[in-house]
Amino acid sequence: MLIVRTKKELAKQLEITPPQKTLGLVPTMGALHKGHxxxxxxxxxxxDATVVSIFVNPTQFDKKEDLEKYPKTLQADIALLQKVSDEIIVFAPSAEEIYGTDIKSKAYDFDGLDQVMEGAxxxxxxxxxxxxxxxxxxxxxxxxxYFGEKDFxxxxxxxxxxxxxxxxxxxVPCPIVRxxxxxxxxxxxxxxxxxxRQKAGLIYQTLKSAKKAFGTKSVDEIKEQVKESFAPYPDLQLEYIEISEAETLVPAREINGHRKYRAFIAVYADGVRLIDNIALN
Known part of the structure; x- marks a missing residue:
C-alpha cells in the first residue's frame, strides 16, 4: 500500500505506470465503508492500477459545521483498502496541497443539473x-x-x-450498497x-413504496404519499422528495412513458442529512 501526500509524489508514482496499462480512480472523502x-x-x-483519493473537500460544504463534523479516519480507511489490494495508490493530500492559500471553487455551467434538489x-x-x-x-x-449511484x-x-x-x-456508475x-x-x-440508524430505514422503505405507486398515481400524489410516511416521525424531517427525469434531472410534472424517472429524497435524522434515490421505471 503506497500512501502519497503531495501532487509531486503522486506524479512520480504514476510515471512508473507503463502507458499501456489502464488506470482507475476512486475519488472519496474518506470514512470509508462497504459502499466505497x-x-x-x-x-x-x-x-491494471488503481488510485484512491482520500480528501475532505472544503469547497463542497455549504456549512462550516458540517465540514468540521465530517469524520476523518485515515488509518481505518487504509486498513479497509488493504483488504482489497496491497497495490492501491492512496492519495491523501491536505487542502493547502490541492488549493494553495486560496481555497475556493471554480464556477461551472452544468446546464441546470446543479440547480435542482441538492443544488437548490x-x-x-x-x-x-x-x-x-x-x-x-x-x-x-x-x-x-468510479462513482456511486447514491449520489446520482x-x-x-x-x-x-x-x-x-x-x-x-x-x-463508471456503481450500484448503491445498503x-x-x-x-x-x-x-x-x-x-x-x-x-x-435503524429507524432511518424508513427512507428506503418509502422510496420502494413510491416505486410501487409509480404508474398508478400522479407525481403529486406520490410526493404527498411520501410526506405522509414521515409525518409520524419528528426525528426524521423530510427536506425534499422529488421525481425527476433520470438524465436531465428536470422535475416531472406528469409521466411520459418513453422516459426514465427516479425518485430523490433528502431527510434530516436528528440533524444528520441523509440522501437516497431509486429508479422508478
Missing part, C-alpha cells in the same frame, strides 16, 4: 465537487473513474463535467444513534 469498498473492488478488477438546498456545492473532481482527473489522468445527481454532473471539459475518462434495513451506506450514518 465495492467501488474500489470494481476499479481493481477492471484496471446547498449553495455552491456542485462547483466544489466539479473543482476537486476536475483537479483529480488532471493529476491522475485515469482511464476510468453528482454522477450526472460528473458526466456533464467530462463532456464540457472534454476529459478522456470513462465514468445496510440490512435498506439505509444507503454513508459515512454520515456513523453519526446516528443505533436506534435512529
Amino acid at each position: 469498498e465495492s467501488l474500489v473492488r470494481m476499479a481493481v478488477e477492471q484496471n 438546498f446547498r449553495d455552491d456545492h456542485f462547483n466544489g465537487v466539479g473543482t476537486i473532481v476536475e483537479t483529480l482527473f488532471q493529476l491522475v489522468k485515469p482511464h476510468r473513474a 445527481q453528482q454522477l450526472q454532473i460528473i458526466k456533464k463535467l467530462v463532456q464540457i471539459r472534454n476529459i478522456p475518462v470513462e465514468i 445496510e440490512a434495513n435498506g439505509l444507503a451506506l454513508s459515512s454520515r450514518n456513523e453519526r446516528l444513534s443505533p436506534e435512529l
